[in-house]
Amino acid sequence: MKWLLYLSEGMIPFVILYIAGYGMAAKVPVYDSFTRGAASGLKTVVKLAPTWIGLMVATGVLRASGFLDMLAAGIGRILPNEIFPSALVPLGVVKLFSSGAASGLLLDLYSQYGTDSRIGLTASLMLCSTETVFYTMSVYYMSVGIKKTRYTLCGALLASAAGIAASVALGMTLSGG
Numbered sequence: 001m002k003w004l005l006y007l008s009e010g011m012i013p014f015v016i017l018y019i020a021g022y023g024m025a026a027k028v029p030v031y032d033s034f035t036r037g038a039a040s041g042l043k044t045v046v047k048l049a050p051t052w053i054g055l056m057v058a059t060g061v062l063r064a065s066g067f068l069d070m071l072a073a074g075i076g077r078i079l080p081n082e083i084f085p086s087a088l089v090p091l092g093v094v095k096l097f098s099s100g101a102a103s104g105l106l107l108d109l110y111s112q113y114g115t116d117s118r119i120g121l122t123a124s125l126m127l128c129s130t131e132t133v134f135y136t137m138s139v140y141y142m143s144v145g146i147k148k149t150r151y152t153l154c155g156a157l158l159a160s161a162a163g164i165a166a167s168v169a170l171g172m173t174l175s176g177g
Contacts, residue, residue, distance in 0.1 A: 044143055051138045059098040063105075068093055084168055085119050087112075091126060092164050096133045096157075103127070122171025129163035131156065 023030040062068055068090035076086030087109060095102040106123050113119040133156040141149060 059101045118175035125167035130160045
């Protein structure tokens with residue numbers, strides 16, 4: 001099994017050396033190409049910064065306003081805790097916007113319920129099986145200039161809902177609930 005660790009540690013340097021070597025063999029100015037690509041990447045970061053800032057502010061407002069707690073309480077009245085734990089609602093909503101903020105909520109759930117609890121296990125599964133839909137759509141569509149998203153949002157939200165449902169079912173099964 002140690003060979004797998006050595007292999008994985010050597011992969012990134014190998015790929016970098018392979019690309020540089022291939023470029024030199026093809027007589028491509030490797031360093032100039034690298035600096036042009038880095039400059040282009042920096043322009044993309046600057047172009048996307050307002051979107052990132054807006055999403056972070058929206059996530060902060062959702063957390064600080066108490067909206068997520070109110071939403072969790074409302075869903076808790078509709079669905080019993082055995083079917084869908086209301087403590088997971090804020091995590092599901094925030095994950096649509098920010099993975100970092102969702103990780104913070106996950107740590108809060110761990111400290112409150114424990115990592116091996118049904119809620120801790122289900123929350124871990126939720127983070128692994130859902131995507132930051134609004135973040136991903138805004139970043140990728142903005143970077144290539146797409147204005148009409150067609151059915152992407154509906155499909156992505158449906159996939160996230162399926163991931164959440166599968167997480168809850170697996171969490172219940174694996175925790176013995």
